[in-house]
Amino acid sequence: MASPAPRRTKFILDEDRIPRAWYNIVSDLLANGIQPFPPLHPGTGQPIGPADLAPLFPMALIMQEVATDRDIEIPDPIRDAYQLYRPAPVFRAHRLEAALDTPAHIYYKYEGVSAGGSHKPNTAIPQAWFNKQEGVKRLATETGAGQWGSSLALAGALFGLEVKVYQVRASYDQKPYRRMLMETYGASVVPSPSNTTNYGRKVLAETPDSPGSLGMAISEAVEDAASRDDTKYALGSVLNHVLLHQTVIGIESIEQMAMAGEEPDVIIACAGGGSNFAGMAFPWVGRQLRGEGRYRIIAAEPAAAPSLTRGVYAYDFGDTGMMTPLVKMHTLGSGFIPEAIHAGGLRYHGMAPLVSLLKDQGLIDAQSVHQRASFEVGIQFARTEGILPAPESTHAIKVAVDEALDAKARGEKRVILFNLSGHGHFDLSSYEKYLQGGLEDFEYPADKVAAALAGLPKVG
Ligand SMILES: *Cc1c(COP(=O)(O)O)cnc(C)c1O
Numbered sequence: 092m093a094s095p096a097p098r099r100t101k102f103i104l105d106e107d108r109i110p111r112a113w114y115n116i117v118s119d120l121l122a123n124g125i126q127p128f129p130p131l132h133p134g135t136g137q138p139i140g141p142a143d144l145a146p147l148f149p150m151a152l153i154m155q156e157v158a159t160d161r162d163i164e165i166p167d168p169i170r171d172a173y174q175l176y177r178p179a180p181v182f183r184a185h186r187l188e189a190a191l192d193t194p195a196h197i198y199y200k201y202e203g204v205s206a207g208g209s210h211k212p213n214t215a216i217p218q219a220w221f222n223k224q225e226g227v228k229r230l231a232t233e234t235g236a237g238q239w240g241s242s243l244a245l246a247g248a249l250f251g252l253e254v255k256v257y258q259v260r261a262s263y264d265q266k267p268y269r270r271m272l273m274e275t276y277g278a279s280v281v282p283s284p285s286n287t288t289n290y291g292r293k294v295l296a297e298t299p300d301s302p303g304s305l306g307m308a309i310s311e312a313v314e315d316a317a318s319r320d321d322t323k324y325a326l327g328s329v330l331n332h333v334l335l336h337q338t339v340i341g342i343e344s345i346e347q348m349a350m351a352g353e354e355p356d357v358i359i360a361c362a363g364g365g366s367n368f369a370g371m372a373f374p375w376v377g378r379q380l381r382g383e384g385r386y387r388i389i390a391a392e393p394a395a396a397p398s399l400t401r402g403v404y405a406y407d408f409g410d411t412g413m414m415t416p417l418v419k420m421h422t423l424g425s426g427f428i429p430e431a432i433h434a435g436g437l438r439y440h441g442m443a444p445l446v447s448l449l450k451d452q453g454l455i456d457a458q459s460v461h462q463r464a465s466f467e468v469g470i471q472f473a474r475t476e477g478i479l480p481a482p483e484s485t486h487a488i489k490v491a492v493d494e495a496l497d498a499k500a501r502g503e504k505r506v507i508l509f510n511l512s513g514h515g516h517f518d519l520s521s522y523e524k525y526l527q528g529g530l531e532d533f534e535y536p537a538d539k540v541a542a543a544l545a546g547l548p549k550v551g
Contacts, residue, residue: 100185102198102347104178109170114338116373116445117331118161119380127448128419131406136550139416146317147324149225152218155332161377163335165217172216172249176205177339181347181508186475188495195498195505196353197491200344200371201478202512209481209513210367211242211327214336218325219246229253229322231315233283233308235438236262236483237269238513239327244278255322257283257291257311260303269517283308290314290412304428305439310412317414328364329409329418329443337370340510345374353506355386357494360510361486362390362399362457365443371510373445376454390446390457391486393465395533396429398422398442399450399457401540406550407441417550420447423535424543430533437483440543460486461532466525468492469515481513482521 117127129138141153148156155163165173184197202210222230230252234240240256247254256278263270263282270280281287283303284294288311294301301307309326316324326333348355358375360368368390378384392399398421407422409415420441427440442450449455462482469485471492472478480488491509498505515522524530 098185099351100183102181102183102350104343104346106174106178108343108346109173109177110165110339110342111170112162112164113335114342114374114377115158115161115163115335116377117159119377120448121159123380125448125452127445130416130418131550133408133413133415133417133548143416147313149222149227149323151221151224152332155335156330166220169217169220172220173339176212178343179204179340181344181351182476183351184476187472190471190475191492191495191499193495193499194503195495195507197495198348198351198355198506198508199511200340200347200508202340202367202510203478203481203514205242206245207238207242208516209238209242210337210340210370211239212245213339213370214327214333214366215239215242215246215325216249217336219243219250219252222323222325223250223252227252227321227323229255229319230325231255231257231312231322232325232327233257233259233305233312234262234327235259235305235308237266237273237517240278240280241269241272241276242327243325244273244276247278248276254278255315256280257285257308259283259305259308260301265520266517283311285311288314304411306411306425306427309410310414313410313414328366328439329441331445333366334369334373334443334445337366338373340367340370341372341374344371344508345378348508354384355506355508357387357389357505357507358509359389359391359487359490359494359507361437361483361512362392362442362446363437363483364439364441365390365446367510367512369443369446372455376449379454388455389490390450390455391490392457392459393437393486394459394461395535396423396427396438396440397459397535398440399447400459401535402442403544403547404447404451405547407547409441417548418444420444421450422547423540424546426546427543437486458490460489463525463530463532465489466522466530470522470525478511479515479522480511481515482518484512487511
């Protein structure tokens with residue numbers, strides 16, 4: 092008798108299956124009569140054009156920001172650098188399924204195989220390359236948890252660009268190993284607010300012990316780039332071109348699910364600014380928009396920074412210093428500063444405009460997750476699948492586990508695909524806090540939400 096086919100755990104693509112083009116969802120949105128809202132100039136309230144962004148970004152990235160073609164070709168030098176870690180594997184979570192005793196099939200795309208340990212090099216690499224092509228010598232950026240700063244520092248090293256990172260003060264103090272990694276790749280790192288920008292000096296004069304925030308660090312990095320000819324700005328999430336670069340995740344996963352011989356019913360990713368969510372979800376949403384499949388697609392966000400589930404859909408600033416263009420997005424207000432006890436990352440006040448548009452159109456759903464529950468499933472995942480997930484990624488795992496348990500309660504087969512955006516090797520102090528019982532749940536209070544929203548700019 093023939094023995095049964097061995098069960099498969101990993102679905103692995105060869106290097107020549109690294110996508111040759113990024114997927115631009117704007118094309119399929121327009122074909123369905125859905126029009127994205129333009130960014131507005133903060134002074135005039137009028138739509139901004141490519142020239143307005145030229146002090147901050149190279150023209151190639153600005154053109155991607157406004158592109159309407161469906162496929163945007165990936166230049167060969169970028170595919171070569173992607174070969175350091177792509178294609179990323181898809182795993183079938185057999186051991187987690189067994190622990191949950193669920194009839195659901197759970198798959199995850201693992202983006203922690205990059206040198207930075209997350210999906211962020213998927214955009215750091217092209218951003219550095221396109222800047223280099225246009226003669227830029229130096230990049231300024233912000234980092235919160237440190238993953239974006241490390242990824243851009245790595246990309247700067249690969250293509251020979253100087254990198255200056257404004258790291259949120261609280262994270263600079265709590266995560267010295269992230270700073271050391273950035274410095275090892277050759278970047279220079281200062282805590283934000285810093286005394287090296289006008290904005291940073293202003294904040295420090297008012298609040299000398301400010302813990303900083305992503306919004307403040309963005310203001311400092313934008314000021315740095317705008318005030319130097321040799322320097323441009325790089326952002327790790329939110330913008331259309333960043334989401335575009337991340338679509339390699341979803342494009343590969345479509346081919347890998349075909350290898351597994353399954354169509355997902357539910358697709359899940361965590362959402363801070365929205366880039367790994369978009370990277371996983373947009374190619375699948377595109378199939379849905381073209382009538383090629385139907386999926387439930389869920390963004391998982393923390394209860395402590397719930398822009399999609401509790402924010403409003405309105406024009407707002409991307410930063411705290413009110414220097415960036417106004418973009419239409421789900422926002423908690425640009426003055427939002429997350430509670431210090433929130434350990435799970437995903438602390439941004441807003442959400443990528445394209446993700447916000449899909450939510451507003453009912454093309455995707457969102458759920459918020461408390462931090463103790465997310466660490467709890469993170470540990471269950473580590474003990475079954477072996478990978479210690481990034482605290483951000485545990486939000487997606489929590490929603491995936493809830494789906495698997497719901498399928499069990501209903502006695503249904505359900506195919507679940509989620510994005511495991513990174514590993515948590517630099518976040519062990521948060522795990523230690525959880526294991527010692529020191530992490531509390533925190534729901535962003537309604538009065539604070541209302542106060543922040545009262546301060547939204549009056550445009551749009
Ligand atoms: C940065 C980061 C996130 C959140 O950013 P998005 O733009 O929402 O993807 C999530 N997971 C990991 C591992 C990250 O490094």
